[in-house]
Amino acid sequence: MKRIAIDAMGGDHAPKAVIEGVNRALAEFSDITIQLYGDEEKIRPYLEANERVTIHHTKEKIDSDDEPAKAIRRKKEASMVLAAQAVKNGEADAVLSAGNTGALLAAGLFIVGRIKGVERPGLLSTLPTVDARGFDMLDLGANAENTAKHLHQYAILGSFYAKTVRQIERPRVGLLNNGTEKTKGDPLRKEVYDLLEADERIYFVGNVESRDLMAGVADVVVTDGFTGNAVLKAIEGTASSLMGQVKTALLSGGALSKLGAFLLKDNLTALKQQLDYTSAGGAVLFGVKAPVVKAHGSSDARSIYYTIKQTRTMLDKGTVAQLVDAFAEGE
Template structure:
């Protein structure tokens, strides 16, 4: 198995991508991890970590797509950018999967222009894990790849998300919910009203509408929404979690008594924080493209990159892309 990592993508690249890739290569010696980026710089960073694993390779790429680059122009003009080179490796079957913490729009464009869509898919979707209090998580899609969606595209998201949760996370019959402002069948805007009956007829276990206030309690395994609503919900959850932990820390430091209370509660708080930590969930797959592309958080640390490799390995082993293609060809048209 060969997994390409865009070594130059992300807020903390290439230091954390090198550290994460090294950790992954050392843990899974059946997987070749390929760092794609400035070879000279990568060689220097690898040298600081001791002996280089035999299953770690470097593919030189002279250019980098920045976070503020316009996605389509960047992908078309920067043919030798690390993200584009990694995507081309997937398209040409030199790699089984690629991972990037870089520009989300550019990764979406790489998926469409370099790798290509699965036949029958209108638009790929970014499928990110939303942490839940029980540690199981909810796979939300789309969470930002496309700002708008049609009812039929939401149906496609439901099927792709259900396949992914089954193949990668081992959920035997994933429950699928539709993000909405109420649980009643005819609640919502024109999009959700039109999508509801399509999801009822889709080959998934549809459980109806889900309100955003209930998401952290894991009412479903897959949550379907358009990219605008999904991204707003995701950023709201991330922001709220950050504020809650900040306030708790401040309150626990107020006095000797609260510091003692913090010591007693620390194990539980650590477990809760780990459950809510995006880095533990690895990366978000871009479902619907004809290859396995995963998007890590822009501020990913080495642990997040390592977990992204772990997630990619499972997806490759379970042939997720082919499973989606097969679902289409078997008559469950997306």
């Protein structure tokens, strides 16, 4: 059984969305058990009876405006802290939360712990492309500043994730830059380019520009946390705005436009699915000793379900265990 500890109180729509996502996952996957951490009185009304789910009651939680490191230290009984502690104690195999991102990163680093040899774990997420293959990008904000060695390790980590979780035999790694030429970029980007080009373990395809990301120019995209977080939000915002504008244009243009919308329904549904980043799951703090997965704060039940599915896949493939072995042997 794959044991997943979940912060039931994290996220904008908790605990309802979290529990409804859990119900769907339990119904579909017979090889997982769920440990819910949170207020039992608030959880029970949404939870369907299942022998593979348990509730660990606590009324303390970490709020979205709490200072991450302080919250982890001071709120020892918070649902997120207890879920991470269960992983550390060997009572669970992974932790998932839609709550305070900084607090979950702190819990991953200070409670679960980083893999020996990984200097700075990075936040990784699979983002959409027009061909529906997607690409993995890191760091997405775990670290505001990075060294060349950190980004080199991100390329290794991202390639490993793409191979084991997404089953891409030879992931193409691109370095996010302001141009595709080797000479482009600041001193950091130039140093990283040389490191990646010299590493035979990585299929490095060179610099990539942000405008080409959704065209599928690479399977893994490496950048610093500040830039990655900005690009992530730009992609999310663009996808959401695009679908909203298409819907408005079709439904506000009179009878002919509405007829066109009806005729294009299947095509528009396919487009929406291609741009839907939530179906890939959450963001993974990659480089720590167990899967620490962050669902979007606004996650609905569907998003939570897909994040549980992603976590299950990581456990099924033994992704983190293999990564530990790989770094133990030396990069």
